[in-house]
Amino acid sequence: MSNLISALEWRYATKKFDSNHPASDADIESLKKATNLSASSFGLQPYRIVVVTDPAVKQQLRAAAFDQDQVTSASHIFVFAAKEEVSPEYVNAFMRLTADTRGVPFEALKGYADYINGSLAGKDTAAILDWTRRQSYIALGTLLAAAGELKLDACPMEGFDPAQFDEILGLPQQGLRSVVIAAVGHRSEADDTQHHAKVRFPVEEMFI
Ligand SMILES: Cc1cc2nc3c(=O)[nH]c(=O)nc-3n(C[C@H](O)[C@H](O)[C@H](O)COP(=O)(O)O)c2cc1C
Secondary structure (H helix, E strand, O other): OOOHHHHHHOOEEOOOEEOOOOHHHHHHHHHHHHHOOOHHHHHOOOOEEEEEOOOOHHHHHHHHHOOHHHHHOOOOOEEEEEOOOOHHHHHHHHHHHHHHHHOOOOHHHHHHHHHHHHHHHOOOOHHHHHHHHHHHHHHHHHHHHHHHHHHOEEEEOOOOOOHHHHHHHHHHHHOOOEEEEEEEEEEOOOHHHOOOOOOOHHHHHOOO
Protein backbone atom coordinates (compact mmCIF):
# COMPACT_ATOMS: atom_id res chain seq x y z
CA MET A 1 0.00 0.00 0.00
CA SER A 2 2.72 2.45 0.97
CA ASN A 3 4.46 1.57 -2.32
CA LEU A 4 1.37 2.59 -4.22
CA ILE A 5 1.13 5.86 -2.33
CA SER A 6 4.77 6.71 -3.09
CA ALA A 7 4.12 5.85 -6.75
CA LEU A 8 1.11 8.18 -6.77
CA GLU A 9 3.18 10.91 -5.13
CA TRP A 10 5.99 10.38 -7.65
CA ARG A 11 3.75 10.56 -10.70
CA TYR A 12 2.59 13.87 -12.16
CA ALA A 13 0.94 15.02 -15.34
CA THR A 14 4.11 15.24 -17.40
CA LYS A 15 4.31 18.26 -19.67
CA LYS A 16 7.50 17.37 -21.50
CA PHE A 17 8.91 13.93 -22.16
CA ASP A 18 12.48 12.95 -23.01
CA SER A 19 12.11 11.79 -26.60
CA ASN A 20 15.52 10.09 -26.33
CA HIS A 21 14.23 7.87 -23.54
CA PRO A 22 11.25 5.90 -24.84
CA ALA A 23 9.27 3.57 -22.60
CA SER A 24 10.66 0.05 -22.98
CA ASP A 25 8.62 -2.67 -24.70
CA ALA A 26 8.57 -4.65 -21.43
CA ASP A 27 7.18 -1.70 -19.46
CA ILE A 28 4.56 -1.02 -22.13
CA GLU A 29 3.49 -4.68 -22.01
CA SER A 30 3.13 -4.44 -18.20
CA LEU A 31 1.19 -1.20 -18.56
CA LYS A 32 -1.18 -2.80 -21.08
CA LYS A 33 -1.66 -5.81 -18.82
CA ALA A 34 -2.42 -3.62 -15.79
CA THR A 35 -4.82 -1.41 -17.74
CA ASN A 36 -6.57 -4.48 -19.11
CA LEU A 37 -7.17 -5.59 -15.50
CA SER A 38 -9.23 -2.47 -14.87
CA ALA A 39 -12.73 -2.90 -13.49
CA SER A 40 -15.66 -2.20 -15.84
CA SER A 41 -19.42 -2.38 -15.59
CA PHE A 42 -20.49 -6.03 -16.02
CA GLY A 43 -16.83 -6.65 -16.95
CA LEU A 44 -17.66 -5.76 -20.56
CA GLN A 45 -14.70 -3.40 -21.15
CA PRO A 46 -16.79 -1.45 -23.68
CA TYR A 47 -13.84 0.47 -25.14
CA ARG A 48 -10.61 -0.17 -26.99
CA ILE A 49 -7.24 1.54 -26.54
CA VAL A 50 -5.20 2.55 -29.57
CA VAL A 51 -1.47 2.83 -28.89
CA VAL A 52 0.24 5.25 -31.26
CA THR A 53 4.02 5.27 -31.70
CA ASP A 54 4.40 6.36 -35.36
CA PRO A 55 6.05 9.82 -35.31
CA ALA A 56 4.09 11.02 -38.36
CA VAL A 57 0.76 10.03 -36.79
CA LYS A 58 1.79 11.61 -33.47
CA GLN A 59 2.58 14.83 -35.35
CA GLN A 60 -0.93 14.82 -36.83
CA LEU A 61 -2.45 14.14 -33.42
CA ARG A 62 -0.44 16.97 -31.86
CA ALA A 63 -1.92 19.41 -34.37
CA ALA A 64 -5.37 18.23 -33.20
CA ALA A 65 -4.35 18.59 -29.53
CA PHE A 66 -3.68 22.32 -29.29
CA ASP A 67 -0.06 21.69 -30.22
CA GLN A 68 0.68 20.13 -26.82
CA ASP A 69 4.31 18.97 -26.67
CA GLN A 70 3.52 15.71 -24.87
CA VAL A 71 1.85 14.26 -27.96
CA THR A 72 5.13 14.13 -29.86
CA SER A 73 7.73 13.97 -27.07
CA ALA A 74 6.11 10.95 -25.37
CA SER A 75 7.05 7.64 -26.95
CA HIS A 76 3.53 6.15 -26.70
CA ILE A 77 0.12 7.78 -26.96
CA PHE A 78 -2.71 5.70 -25.51
CA VAL A 79 -6.01 6.78 -27.03
CA PHE A 80 -9.01 5.53 -25.04
CA ALA A 81 -11.85 4.99 -27.48
CA ALA A 82 -15.36 4.17 -26.30
CA LYS A 83 -17.60 1.75 -28.17
CA GLU A 84 -20.57 3.45 -29.84
CA GLU A 85 -22.65 0.33 -29.52
CA VAL A 86 -22.69 -2.65 -27.18
CA SER A 87 -24.55 -5.21 -29.28
CA PRO A 88 -26.04 -8.56 -28.19
CA GLU A 89 -23.27 -10.14 -30.32
CA TYR A 90 -20.63 -8.35 -28.25
CA VAL A 91 -22.30 -9.44 -25.02
CA ASN A 92 -22.40 -12.99 -26.40
CA ALA A 93 -18.69 -12.88 -27.20
CA PHE A 94 -18.05 -11.79 -23.61
CA MET A 95 -20.19 -14.67 -22.31
CA ARG A 96 -18.29 -17.11 -24.53
CA LEU A 97 -15.03 -15.80 -23.07
CA THR A 98 -16.41 -16.09 -19.53
CA ALA A 99 -17.57 -19.66 -20.18
CA ASP A 100 -14.18 -20.65 -21.63
CA THR A 101 -12.19 -18.88 -18.91
CA ARG A 102 -14.19 -20.27 -16.01
CA GLY A 103 -15.03 -23.66 -17.49
CA VAL A 104 -18.77 -23.16 -17.16
CA PRO A 105 -21.35 -24.03 -19.85
CA PHE A 106 -22.19 -21.10 -22.14
CA GLU A 107 -25.90 -21.88 -21.66
CA ALA A 108 -25.57 -21.35 -17.91
CA LEU A 109 -24.77 -17.69 -18.58
CA LYS A 110 -27.86 -17.03 -20.69
CA GLY A 111 -29.80 -15.44 -17.83
CA TYR A 112 -26.94 -13.03 -17.14
CA ALA A 113 -26.61 -12.20 -20.85
CA ASP A 114 -30.36 -11.55 -21.08
CA TYR A 115 -30.18 -9.31 -18.03
CA ILE A 116 -27.32 -7.24 -19.53
CA ASN A 117 -28.96 -7.05 -22.96
CA GLY A 118 -32.22 -6.00 -21.33
CA SER A 119 -30.56 -3.21 -19.39
CA LEU A 120 -28.70 -1.98 -22.51
CA ALA A 121 -31.79 -2.19 -24.73
CA GLY A 122 -33.39 0.56 -22.65
CA LYS A 123 -30.63 3.04 -23.52
CA ASP A 124 -30.44 5.14 -26.70
CA THR A 125 -27.18 5.63 -28.62
CA ALA A 126 -26.21 8.77 -26.68
CA ALA A 127 -26.78 7.02 -23.34
CA ILE A 128 -24.71 4.02 -24.45
CA LEU A 129 -21.83 6.26 -25.51
CA ASP A 130 -22.08 8.22 -22.26
CA TRP A 131 -21.81 4.94 -20.36
CA THR A 132 -18.95 3.50 -22.44
CA ARG A 133 -17.08 6.81 -22.15
CA ARG A 134 -17.32 6.64 -18.36
CA GLN A 135 -15.94 3.11 -18.41
CA SER A 136 -12.94 4.39 -20.41
CA TYR A 137 -12.06 6.83 -17.63
CA ILE A 138 -11.84 4.00 -15.11
CA ALA A 139 -9.26 2.35 -17.36
CA LEU A 140 -7.42 5.67 -17.63
CA GLY A 141 -7.23 5.82 -13.81
CA THR A 142 -5.85 2.30 -13.70
CA LEU A 143 -3.25 3.17 -16.34
CA LEU A 144 -2.11 6.27 -14.42
CA ALA A 145 -1.65 4.37 -11.17
CA ALA A 146 0.09 1.47 -12.92
CA ALA A 147 2.39 3.83 -14.81
CA GLY A 148 3.49 5.37 -11.51
CA GLU A 149 4.18 1.93 -10.09
CA LEU A 150 6.28 1.07 -13.17
CA LYS A 151 8.17 4.39 -12.95
CA LEU A 152 6.75 5.35 -16.30
CA ASP A 153 5.65 8.93 -16.75
CA ALA A 154 2.24 9.78 -18.12
CA CYS A 155 0.02 12.71 -18.90
CA PRO A 156 -3.75 12.24 -19.01
CA MET A 157 -5.20 14.61 -21.59
CA GLU A 158 -8.63 15.79 -22.66
CA GLY A 159 -7.20 18.78 -24.47
CA PHE A 160 -7.73 17.58 -28.02
CA ASP A 161 -10.40 17.64 -30.71
CA PRO A 162 -12.06 14.19 -30.54
CA ALA A 163 -13.57 14.52 -34.04
CA GLN A 164 -10.11 15.08 -35.54
CA PHE A 165 -8.60 12.24 -33.52
CA ASP A 166 -11.41 9.97 -34.70
CA GLU A 167 -10.68 10.84 -38.31
CA ILE A 168 -6.88 10.52 -38.07
CA LEU A 169 -7.15 7.10 -36.40
CA GLY A 170 -10.13 5.84 -38.41
CA LEU A 171 -12.10 5.16 -35.23
CA PRO A 172 -15.73 5.54 -36.45
CA GLN A 173 -15.13 2.75 -39.00
CA GLN A 174 -14.44 0.52 -35.99
CA GLY A 175 -17.48 1.73 -34.04
CA LEU A 176 -15.26 3.71 -31.68
CA ARG A 177 -15.00 7.33 -30.50
CA SER A 178 -11.95 8.89 -28.86
CA VAL A 179 -12.57 9.99 -25.28
CA VAL A 180 -9.35 10.74 -23.45
CA ILE A 181 -5.66 10.06 -24.02
CA ALA A 182 -2.56 9.32 -21.99
CA ALA A 183 0.89 10.25 -23.24
CA VAL A 184 3.43 7.77 -21.84
CA GLY A 185 7.22 7.78 -21.71
CA HIS A 186 9.88 9.21 -19.43
CA ARG A 187 9.97 12.78 -18.14
CA SER A 188 12.40 15.32 -19.55
CA GLU A 189 14.79 16.87 -17.05
CA ALA A 190 13.74 20.19 -18.53
CA ASP A 191 10.13 19.73 -17.37
CA ASP A 192 9.86 22.08 -14.38
CA THR A 193 6.43 20.70 -13.49
CA GLN A 194 8.08 17.69 -11.86
CA HIS A 195 9.33 20.00 -9.09
CA HIS A 196 5.89 21.45 -8.34
CA ALA A 197 4.34 20.32 -5.07
CA LYS A 198 1.16 18.30 -5.46
CA VAL A 199 -2.00 20.24 -4.79
CA ARG A 200 -4.82 18.23 -3.25
CA PHE A 201 -7.63 19.13 -0.86
CA PRO A 202 -6.93 17.65 2.57
CA VAL A 203 -8.16 14.09 3.07
CA GLU A 204 -10.31 15.29 6.01
CA GLU A 205 -12.08 17.66 3.64
CA MET A 206 -12.40 15.19 0.77
CA PHE A 207 -13.99 12.37 2.70
CA ILE A 208 -17.31 13.08 4.36
C1 LIG B 1 -9.22 13.74 -17.66
C2 LIG B 1 -8.01 14.62 -17.57
C3 LIG B 1 -7.70 15.48 -18.60
C4 LIG B 1 -6.53 16.25 -18.56
N1 LIG B 1 -6.16 17.00 -19.65
C5 LIG B 1 -4.93 17.58 -19.68
C6 LIG B 1 -4.44 18.18 -20.87
O1 LIG B 1 -5.09 18.22 -21.91
N2 LIG B 1 -3.19 18.70 -20.84
C7 LIG B 1 -2.41 18.66 -19.72
O2 LIG B 1 -1.27 19.15 -19.77
N3 LIG B 1 -2.85 18.09 -18.57
C8 LIG B 1 -4.08 17.54 -18.53
N4 LIG B 1 -4.52 16.91 -17.38
C9 LIG B 1 -3.63 16.86 -16.20
C10 LIG B 1 -4.19 17.59 -14.97
O3 LIG B 1 -4.07 18.96 -15.14
C11 LIG B 1 -3.43 17.08 -13.75
O4 LIG B 1 -3.68 15.69 -13.60
C12 LIG B 1 -3.87 17.81 -12.48
O5 LIG B 1 -3.47 19.15 -12.54
C13 LIG B 1 -3.28 17.17 -11.22
O6 LIG B 1 -1.88 17.14 -11.28
P1 LIG B 1 -1.01 15.81 -11.20
O7 LIG B 1 -1.67 14.82 -12.13
O8 LIG B 1 0.33 16.23 -11.73
O9 LIG B 1 -0.99 15.34 -9.81
C14 LIG B 1 -5.70 16.18 -17.41
C15 LIG B 1 -6.05 15.32 -16.36
C16 LIG B 1 -7.16 14.53 -16.43
C17 LIG B 1 -7.45 13.55 -15.33
